[in-house]
Amino acid sequence: MPGLTLGDTLPNLEVETTHGKIKLHDYVNNSYTIIFSHPGDFTPVCTTELGMMAAYADKFAQRGVKLLGLSCDDVNSHNEWIKDIEAFNNGHKVTYPIAADPKKNIIKQLNMVDPDDTQSPSRALHIVGPDKKIKLSFLYPASTGRNMDEVVRALDSLLKASKHKIATPANWKPGEPVVIAPSVSNDEAKEMFPQGFDTADLPSKKEYLRFTVV
Amino acid sequence: MPGLTLGDTLPNLEVETTHGKIKLHDYVNNSYTIIFSHPGDFTPVCTTELGMMAAYADKFAQRGVKLLGLSCDDVNSHNEWIKDIEAFNNGHKVTYPIAADPKKNIIKQLNMVDPDDTQSPSRALHIVGPDKKIKLSFLYPASTGRNMDEVVRALDSLLKASKHKIATPANWKPGEPVVIAPSVSNDEAKEMFPQGFDTADLPSKKEYLRFTVV
Structure with a gap:
């Protein structure tokens, strides 16, 4: 339908x-x-x-x-x-x-x-x-x-992603680290997130999994 | 779309x-x-x-x-x-x-x-x-x-409702009471749920909110 x-x-x-x-x-x-x-x-x-x-x-x-x-x-x-x-x-x-x-x-x-x-x-x-x-x-x-807690969690993710170039990982809860959007280069990320970010060291050596706190 | x-x-x-x-x-x-x-x-x-x-x-x-x-x-x-x-x-x-x-x-x-x-x-x-x-x-x-926990919770609700004439209330978690489906009469419920059920006393005096454990 x-x-x-x-x-x-x-x-x-x-x-x-x-x-x-x-x-x-x-x-x-x-x-x-x-x-x-x-x-x-x-x-x-x-x-x-x-x-x-x-x-x-x-x-x-x-x-x-x-x-x-x-x-x-x-x-x-x-x-x-x-x-x-x-x-x-x-x-x-x-x-x-x-x-x-x-x-x-x-x-x-x-x-x-x-x-x-x-x-x-x-x-x-x-x-x-x-x-x-x-x-x-x-x-x-x-x-x-x-589950109203899931509604609130999803809403908090949406609201955060509407303010910053970030997304929230699986099982994320408010207060936990978020990930930086793939559209943001590492140089841009340094300016956008002066608090810093951690990049996961992955077998592919690609630097796409970057965590920060906003 | x-x-x-x-x-x-x-x-x-x-x-x-x-x-x-x-x-x-x-x-x-x-x-x-x-x-x-x-x-x-x-x-x-x-x-x-x-x-x-x-x-x-x-x-x-x-x-x-x-x-x-x-x-x-x-x-x-x-x-x-x-x-x-x-x-x-x-x-x-x-x-x-x-x-x-x-x-x-x-x-x-x-x-x-x-x-x-x-x-x-x-x-x-x-x-x-x-x-x-x-x-x-x-x-x-x-x-x-x-949120994988919500996926598991929803799945447990579906599986339970596929086996019994019940539904799961808001914010339900496995092990908590469920509600009896409105299509089940009180007489049928007594046979179907020999473990018994509790009916909420509501201002309307309608007996539709019946809790049991399955």
Whole structure:
């Protein structure tokens, strides 16, 4: 099935949400934004997930990141369900909007369709950049709840790579060394990273694996 | 850009790999299989990632899961680069095949194209089921190295949900309680989960959030 993927521009849809009507590009504005779908209101994994998003809201706010939930239920259903979410998740308030897609139009355009029930969303999460383009996607089935720590980790990688010519290695965690982008020559790297960098000594003798801290 | 997504069948392509020619469906056969792309040989994040995959190979093997790497470099390049990967990653052997896609045909069909350099793969990872369908996808940009612990966690969720009518809540880790699928009635749940289950008491009084251990 065709669908929105990395590098594509988020369609500028007008959507009904628990915070009123919004146009997606206006909502993103100049911020990194996490758009995440859940299969349905009053269902188990979703209640834990939207509650966890509420519990992590401060971490996202500190990073200047906006949140937008989405399912095919209507706004009235969302508002009733939020009471369950907040009660189950130690009272963490759901302060982010949840979009309603009862016509199942938005989920198709955002590549969020559940393959086992095409009338429902899968558990998809896109990180959209300030340029309104998809930077990173987690496409999980209805049966797998997301890991918010991985969402935060991936976001920290994106934010760091948007400020420096670096990338983050496998299993990287914030605070750990990063690698210098291959497009940066050693001479450029000396200017760009005055804190210095360590080059791995590899059998090929090629100097491409250079670690620094930013 | 259109592309392979959840629920789609993996195209049965014939691909050249470091272990010889394979047809993708024959390789998957009856196993869960992780197909993961990397932007290029002799580049930094990729060296850490393919090494980390090698370091985690036992965890995947214990779960009966196969691995297949992929980039647009040729097999000779892969074979030379493997020496660097193994040297940098404490000698962990790269025992899984790495596919070669010098014509950049496979990456298009597998939704693994880097939006910033359409001649290279992004850092995409699909988990394919024994039915050859895409069960879960991580679509990361070239600058974000994956987190193998999250890959293992998601895989454990998929494997558990393939055996029981359950799903895993947000931030779930193996050994923690799971939730019973909404399609299972309370009466069915009593038969299906003789170990018992706990139902969350929610403001809606709906009994949809039921925890058990499997």
